[in-house]
Amino acid sequence: MDRIELLASLAKDSNVLLDVGCDHALTIIKAIKNYNVKKAIASDISIGPLMAAKKNIENNNLIDKIKIIQSDGLKNINEDFDTLIISGMGGYLIKDILNDSLNKIKNKLLILEANNNRYILRKFLSDNNFKIIDEYAIYDNLKYYEIIVAKTGNCNLTEKELKYGPILMKEKSKEFIKFYQDKINFIDSIINTINDRNKKKLKLEEKEEYLSLI
Numbered sequence: 551m552d553r554i555e556l557l558a559s560l561a562k563d564s565n566v567l568l569d570v571g572c573d574h575a576l577t578i579i580k581a582i583k584n585y586n587v588k589k590a591i592a593s594d595i596s597i598g599p600l601m602a603a604k605k606n607i608e609n610n611n612l613i614d615k616i617k618i619i620q621s622d623g624l625k626n627i628n629e630d631f632d633t634l635i636i637s638g639m640g641g642y643l644i645k646d647i648l649n650d651s652l653n654k655i656k657n658k659l660l661i662l663e664a665n666n667n668r669y670i671l672r673k674f675l676s677d678n679n680f681k682i683i684d685e686y687a688i689y690d691n692l693k694y695y696e697i698i699v700a701k702t703g704n705c706n707l708t709e710k711e712l713k714y715g716p717i718l719m720k721e722k723s724k725e726f727i728k729f730y731q732d733k734i735n736f737i738d739s740i741i742n743t744i745n746d747r748n749k750k751k752l753k754l755e756e757k758e759e760y761l762s763l764i
């Protein structure tokens with residue numbers, strides 16, 4: 551399953567799915583066609599992606615099921631929805647979008663895929679009364695992705711869980727293990743080229759931490 555398919559599948563059976571930063575609306579179209587999502591809102595800050603989204607939606611005969619809204623985050627979204635997807639953006643941007651609309655995301659299912667700074671995103675969720683209920687690690691076109699599913703609730707995460715993902719750490723999927731094994735292999739391949747004692751020590755500590763995960 552590729553990244554878009556997995557995101558769409560996680561929204562299964564939603565009544566109204568909101569995709570913020572929908573780009574070409576590929577996730578929403580898949581969610582409606584394959585995963586029993588009844589209606590959706592395709593939203594993006596830029597008009598270019600929304601034009602492409604509109605074309606794709608029309609080509610799939612889904613104009614009666616998908617509303618298109620130009621919006622910075624959720625600022626122009628006044629419609630009701632039960633599931634929110636924000637994917638393919640940096641962790642800080644996703645956190646800022648969520649933080650700007652805290653009242654709108656309460657009690658919604660959040661499906662989040664940050665391509666960096668996932669610590670920041672998990673910290674935001676745990677500090678703002680959201681519970682991480684599922685996590686997925688996948689490779690798509692050789693690139694590693696993590697998807698976080700959260701909903702309103704409490705979770706007290708350790709520093710290590712914030713860094714690596716509470717569920718990912720527990721489940722140790724083969725993708726998660728590969729990601730950290732590759733990092734360990736890389737450290738092994740360069741460790742003897744590091745002359746600075748402190749830098750070498752830090753790299754070895756990093757390796758120990760990765761070893762503890764897999």
Ligand SMILES: C[S@@+](CC[C@H](N)C(=O)[O-])C[C@H]1O[C@@H](n2cnc3c(N)ncnc32)[C@H](O)[C@@H]1O
Nearest residue numbers: 570571572573594595596599621622623637638
């Ligand atoms: C790299 S694309 C990711 C597209 C898709 N969500 C995915 O996962 O493949 C990021 C999209 O987010 C949009 N975007 C960036 N900042 C945004 C914001 N503040 N609010 C809404 N959309 C935003 C961009 O215009 C772009 O279409």
